[in-house]
Amino acid sequence: MNGKVSNKVLLKWFIKEEYRVFETLFGGKRLLMFPVTLFVLSILLGASIPAFGLSAELSAAVMMVLVGLFGLQTGSIGFEARDTLDNLMGDSERILFSSRTLPISQKRLAGLFLLKDAIVYSTFMILPIYIGVIVGLAASPFATSVTAIGLSGFGLSYLLVILSFLFGVSAGFVMTTVTYKSLKGLASMFVMLAVIAPIAYMGYSSPSVFIDSGSLTIGLLMIIGTVTFTLIGLWQFNITNSKNKKSSHSNILGYLSNNITVSARAQIMIKTMLDVVRSPGGLWKIIFSTGVISMTIVFLVQIVKQVMVTGISPSFLYASLFSLAVFPIYTLVYRYDSNTYYSSYPITERDVKFAKSATYVVLSLLVVGSYYTVATVTYGIDVFSYVTGLFVLVSLIVYQLGVFLLVAKDEPLKFLFNGMMFSGYSASLLLVMIPLTMVGLYGAAIPAVITRIALAVCGFCFVAGGLLSGFAVRSEG
Amino acid sequence: MEFPVDAENLSKTYPDGTEALEDLTLKIGEGEFYGFMGRNGAGKTTLINILTGQIKPDSGSLTVQGIDPVENPAEVRSKIGILPEKESPMSFLTPREHFEFVGNAHQIDQDDLQERIDFWSEKLELENKMDQKNKSLSRGQQQKVMFASTFLHKPNLVFIDEPLANLDPPIQRKLKDYLMEYNDKGNTIVLSTHYVEASLELCSKILIIEKGTAIDEKDTNNIGSAKEIEQMLE
Numbered sequence: 001m002n003g004k005v006s007n008k009v010l011l012k013w014f015i016k017e018e019y020r021v022f023e024t025l026f027g028g029k030r031l032l033m034f035p036v037t038l039f040v041l042s043i044l045l046g047a048s049i050p051a052f053g054l055s056a057e058l059s060a061a062v063m064m065v066l067v068g069l070f071g072l073q074t075g076s077i078g079f080e081a082r083d084t085l086d087n088l089m090g091d092s093e094r095i096l097f098s099s100r101t102l103p104i105s106q107k108r109l110a111g112l113f114l115l116k117d118a119i120v121y122s123t124f125m126i127l128p129i130y131i132g133v134i135v136g137l138a139a140s141p142f143a144t145s146v147t148a149i150g151l152s153g154f155g156l157s158y159l160l161v162i163l164s165f166l167f168g169v170s171a172g173f174v175m176t177t178v179t180y181k182s183l184k185g186l187a188s189m190f191v192m193l194a195v196i197a198p199i200a201y202m203g204y205s206s207p208s209v210f211i212d213s214g215s216l217t218i219g220l221l222m223i224i225g226t227v228t229f230t231l232i233g234l235w236q237f238n239i240t241n242s243k244n245k246k247s248s249h250s251n252i253l254g255y256l257s258n259n260i261t262v263s264a265r266a267q268i269m270i271k272t273m274l275d276v277v278r279s280p281g282g283l284w285k286i287i288f289s290t291g292v293i294s295m296t297i298v299f300l301v302q303i304v305k306q307v308m309v310t311g312i313s314p315s316f317l318y319a320s321l322f323s324l325a326v327f328p329i330y331t332l333v334y335r336y337d338s339n340t341y342y343s344s345y346p347i348t349e350r351d352v353k354f355a356k357s358a359t360y361v362v363l364s365l366l367v368v369g370s371y372y373t374v375a376t377v378t379y380g381i382d383v384f385s386y387v388t389g390l391f392v393l394v395s396l397i398v399y400q401l402g403v404f405l406l407v408a409k410d411e412p413l414k415f416l417f418n419g420m421m422f423s424g425y426s427a428s429l430l431l432v433m434i435p436l437t438m439v440g441l442y443g444a445a446i447p448a449v450i451t452r453i454a455l456a457v458c459g460f461c462f463v464a465g466g467l468l469s470g471f472a473v474r475s476e477g
Numbered sequence: 478m479e480f481p482v483d484a485e486n487l488s489k490t491y492p493d494g495t496e497a498l499e500d501l502t503l504k505i506g507e508g509e510f511y512g513f514m515g516r517n518g519a520g521k522t523t524l525i526n527i528l529t530g531q532i533k534p535d536s537g538s539l540t541v542q543g544i545d546p547v548e549n550p551a552e553v554r555s556k557i558g559i560l561p562e563k564e565s566p567m568s569f570l571t572p573r574e575h576f577e578f579v580g581n582a583h584q585i586d587q588d589d590l591q592e593r594i595d596f597w598s599e600k601l602e603l604e605n606k607m608d609q610k611n612k613s614l615s616r617g618q619q620q621k622v623m624f625a626s627t628f629l630h631k632p633n634l635v636f637i638d639e640p641l642a643n644l645d646p647p648i649q650r651k652l653k654d655y656l657m658e659y660n661d662k663g664n665t666i667v668l669s670t671h672y673v674e675a676s677l678e679l680c681s682k683i684l685i686i687e688k689g690t691a692i693d694e695k696d697t698n699n700i701g702s703a704k705e706i707e708q709m710l711e
Contacts, residue, residue, distance in 0.1 A: 004584070005584060006581075009581050010581075013578050013581070014572070016574070017567065017569050017570065020569035020570065020610065024569060024610070024612075045479065053633050059693050093564065093565045093566065093567050093670045093688050094567065094568070094569075094612075095567055095578070098578075098582075099551070100531050100561065100564070101529075101531075101554065101559040101564065101626075102582040102583070103551045103552065103554040103555030103582060103583065104551060104582055105550075263684060266694050268536065309517060392657075
């Protein structure tokens with residue numbers, strides 16, 4: 001009974017647990033369909049790339065950024081979001097948190113957890129996506145000379161895709177473990193910036209770096225970044241069991257709820273805001289999660305701007321893409337309770353839905369609206385364009401609320417794992433996102449009448465979203 | 478003489494300003510069945526969490542089985558058993574897998590482990606639940622799995638926080654008998670509970686804790702009735 005349990009044995013248990021989590025989410029045989037579905041969708045994506053006239057360099061850069069973003073989410077969710085998992089599947093205990101009662105150190109479990117993520121996601125997600133895109137490119141009916149370059153480019157960049165994912169995972173891990181208030185947290189932040197800066201600069205100044213001779217340099221930088229982030233994360237890693245954590249907040253929201261008599265709906269809004277503020281990560285997790293999406297969008301728009309000869313329409317492009325950042329906010333307002341939580345109180349389900357929806361709209365406008373404002377003002381657009389874009393953004397926030405309420409209801413994470421519901425959500429979103437993004441991408445080349453039609457579509461979205469939301473809020477059960 | 482649990486002047490204040498422990502000193506001798514008694518929020522769970530290396534005290538010194546849990550939490554946990562008040566078994570593993578995982582963590586020989594798993598599944602009437610996910614078990618069944626995990630590696634010292642919660646009376650009786658038998662073999666048991674009758678029935682000594690401070694240590698043989706303790710807690 002002496003000695004330590006081996007890393008191999010622990011890794012086996014982590015992988016087994018991960019399999020069970022996915023099995024629970026997808027259910028039995030459907031789990032096996034997951035990589036197959038990703039593969040098929042990636043073939044379609046690969047086949048359609050030449051149709052958009054995107055260069056191989058730009059395609060590779062976009063893919064790297066998206067895979068890195070996926071890694072970032074993967075890396076942060078296991079550590080930051082015990083609440084997320086509880087919301088998704090009820091109260092849950094994971095091996096990652098077992099060090100409290102067993103003779104295994106927290107840091108060792110955290111390191112192995114990251115390794116498990118790297119193995120599982122690289123094999124069952126990244127690989128089918130990568131091969132799918134390659135097959136799609138090869139079989140594309142829109143094949144041009146770009147395809148040939150793309151094929152060889154993607155072949156060379158396979159390793160970079162994996163590295164980009166691992167870099168994202170380690171960045172997600174470090175961002176959820178570092179406490180910025182301490183001196184060592186600040187020191188960590190400087191090291192992190194020093195690691196990110198050259199990678200971001202290389203990627204931004206020359207997107208072709210991902211598939212040309214510079215790929216070796218950026219690959220090496222990503223390896224250094226991954227190792228550095230992992231080491232800093234493990235150094236500062238300290239699991240706080242959110243279930244036992246005591247709140248240290250006394251804030252204006254608490255004051256309001258204690259001192260002002262308000263309606264049930266306002267009380268639920270205040271309670272929802274308190275839940276968000278008092279949960280691990282507080283308000284920062286909204287700013288962080290939407291910020292990551294927003295920064296990625298800004299990065300992509302900067303790359304796109306360089307290759308679109310016709311000139312883009314930044315207000316349309318930013319507004320439509322930034323609206324995608326509202327999903328984490330919707331998940332957050334339902335993360336800590338559901339509609340039925342209030343059934344033992346004299347509060348109707350309609351009140352709960354209304355209050356949650358209002359909280360979502362307020363938070364979305366404040367957070368995403370701020371990012372939109374910063375991005376467009378920095379870009380240097382005129383007031384008219386800014387207001388036009390703001391109208392597009394507000395319309396899409398309201399439209400998505402209607403779709404969320406109808407499709408996702410009070411289980412915004414669970415619906416992601418329901419094929420039918422997720423397809424419905426995606427189709428509703430793509431229906432308006434594709435034309436609006438096209439208007440944004442082709443900017444000046446789009447005739448004025450088309451732009452007006454796009455604005456009319458936004459008006460329709462606003463009304464439709466409002467009607468859908470009203471209908472969903474009124475319906476019981 | 479070395480005490481399995483030896484703590485001096487332990488203090489702990491949470492970030493919100495709650496003083497959970499204040500200058501608490503404690504010595505638990507080998508083979509004792511020692512109880513922590515106190516009202517809700519008295520500091521019992523905080524004390525157990527500190528003694529088992531789950532959280533760090535702000536000040537004070539302590540050794541558990543001769544090891545400092547602040548410096549070497551994993552090493553301490555290899556020599557003790559812990560049954561936390563709020564912990565559940567791994568949600569996505571089955572009870573059998575949970576036991577195997579815990580057995581692996583404690584480096585129990587494979588044949589021994591299977592024997593012990595069979596023993597506990599029979600004792601706690603879990604035979605037909607062994608291959609279901611822990612998530613799908615009732616709260617009481619999950620508590621049984623946690624109880625068995627605590628004793629799986631046969632530690633000489635165990636810390637158990639409200640071990641009988643959510644269990645039906647026949648199982649409670651069975652587990653009380655097991656605890657007394659385990660203690661009779663010379664093992665040390667530290668029990669935290671606010672059930673007066675259970676602690677009087679099981680413990681040889683109890684420590685009354687109030688607002689994070691040790692109020693009194695009593696030999697249970699010198700306590701006339703549960704009412705006496707209840708009055709002290711008021």
